[in-house]
Amino acid sequence: MxxxxxxxxxxxxxxxxxxxxxxxxxxxxxxxxxxxxxxxxxxxxxxxxxxxxxxxxxxxxxxxxxxxxxxxxxxxxxxxxxxxxxxxxxxxxxxxxxxxxxxxxxxxxxxxxxxxxxxxxxxxxVGSGVLGASLGMDKDRMKAVFAEAGLPMARTFTLLRTQYNDDSDQILNRIELEIGYPCFIKPANLGSSVGISKAYNREDLRKSIELAALYDRKLVIEENINGREIEVSVLGNESPQASVPGEILPANDFYDYEAKYHDTSSRLLIPAPLETETMNKLQKMAVKAFQAVEASGLSRVDFFLTSDQKIYVNEINTMPGFTQISMYPKLWEASGIPYLELIDRLISLGLERFKDLRNRRISR
Known part of the structure; x- marks a missing residue:
């Protein structure tokens, strides 16, 4: 034994x-x-x-x-x-x-x-290595590699806290000109919608930037995309696979921290009601995003899908929520991999990646 x-x-x-x-x-x-x-x-x-x-x-x-x-x-x-x-x-x-x-x-x-x-x-x-984890966490650098990979995204404005403190009015003017309202303000290096706000006017924008700046030195301001919120789970190392897509119907104006973890009126549609062609596109784009940041093991890729069927990549999360009611494992359950087996696979993938990394020469 x-x-x-x-x-x-x-x-x-x-x-x-x-x-x-x-x-x-x-x-x-x-x-x-x-x-x-x-x-x-x-x-x-x-x-x-x-x-x-x-x-x-x-x-x-x-x-x-x-x-x-x-x-x-x-x-x-x-x-x-x-x-x-x-x-x-x-x-x-x-x-x-x-x-x-x-x-x-x-x-x-x-x-x-x-x-x-x-x-x-x-x-x-278990999970992504240094590069995959760091790129997956930093929304600014993440979007840079997504752009290089040819993945479609909403317009984005990156802002350093020091830049805002030096000349807040000029920064607010630029955001209004380049992004407009409504827009989302996010700490570049945080997840679970912590510190994220949606601004509808200049006063909202000012307060939202000040809130996000409590959590990070770098902020990302994103164009609002009117569309369905679709998520796809990815599993694997060098040959990743994508789950069936799921759709979020948030309880609040957007899928914020409260809607994710406290408000039970948010709904998850698994699988998402999608045309086969759209589903296949989302799965291919999820794998492409996973490979763009060099993720390993697991990730969840979030999208917006507009009424005219345009797809926008929102972000990748290299260690998504992992409760039994979280989107990542529920999508795999709907794809034929139950929670216990999913954990087994992730452990095996971590050991596989470790063995592969050690099968290299790091000095002469």
């Missing part, structure tokens, strides 16, 4: 999507087959400290740790990567594992930073 693989589920984090990570991680932990996997957990507090053995459900209201949850750190030793407790406490299996499943959303989890730590430590992990 083969040895059970040891899976380290990592969750929490310092970003504004900390709570979303808790929900996603709890679903993953509930689904992992304990007859096939030895499961350990590490929770990252909002302050950035890593604690061994905590459960996402214990952190729903605040970061709660006990004496049984020692603070740990990853040993940067490519020949023997492992976790150690800062207080010297002995950890199960000497802190070793076969692969990390980083169920982290937003900065310091989905933006290439933690992926770089894993790469330098010679650690297998």
């Amino acid at each position: 083969s040895k059970m693989k040891s899976i380290m589920v990592l969750f929490g984090g310092q970003s504004g999507e900390h709570e979303v990570s808790l929900e996603s991680a709890q679903s993953v932990l509930n689904a992992l087959d304990r007859t096939r996997y030895e499961v350990q957990t590490i929770g990252i507090s909002k302050g950035g400290k890593w604690f061994w053995g905590v459960e996402p459900k214990d952190w729903k209201t605040s970061d709660v740790v006990s004496n049984d949850n020692p603070q740990v750190t990853l040993v940067h030793d490519p020949s023997d990567p492992r976790f150690v407790a800062l207080d010297g406490k002995e950890l199960p299996n000497q802190g070793k594992f076969d692969i990390i499943f980083p169920v982290l959303h937003g900065p310091f989890g989905e933006d290439g930073t933690i992926q770089g730590l894993f790469e330098m430590s010679n650690v297998p992990y």
Whole structure:
């Protein structure tokens, strides 16, 4: 009988999507087959400290740790990567594992930073690598590679917080001239619609920029596209596959944080009612977007579909929400891959990518 693989589920984090990570991680932990996997957990507090053995459900209201949850750190030793407790406490299996499943959303989890730590430590992990994660997180650079790949997008204006602070009136004038109203204002490096607003006039725009600037130094202002919100899940490494598309009918004016996680009146249509030709175009474009940023493992690609059947790529999310009611796994379930099998595939893809990366020469 083969040895059970040891899976380290990592969750929490310092970003504004900390709570979303808790929900996603709890679903993953509930689904992992304990007859096939030895499961350990590490929770990252909002302050950035890593604690061994905590459960996402214990952190729903605040970061709660006990004496049984020692603070740990990853040993940067490519020949023997492992976790150690800062207080010297002995950890199960000497802190070793076969692969990390980083169920982290937003900065310091989905933006290439933690992926770089894993790469330098010679650690297998689920999901995109440094480049795919960083491009997928930064909406400005993401759109640049999408444009190079020939993917259609809404008009966009990129703004640095310092530029706005230096001459806000000039910036507002340019946005009104180049983008117009209504428009969306987004932090460039955040997800789950945190810090995103829709502006209908100059006062809205000013307040929205000031809100988004609390979350990032770089902001993206996007043209409003009147269309249906369609999402496609992508799975794979170098030969990715696309799921059936799904459609979002948001409870609010747009699919904001409240509509995604709290307001149950938002509806998901899976599969989306689409003509076969349109569905095929969306799937091909989703794979193209995935490959454009060099994503790995999993991603969700979001689109707008107008009444005259024009398709616009909105963004890619390289670590989408992963609860059992989230769009990413539900789309795969409708495509014939149930939640448990999806997790198995992602773990296999992470190990496959690790093996492929290590099959290279990095020095003479």
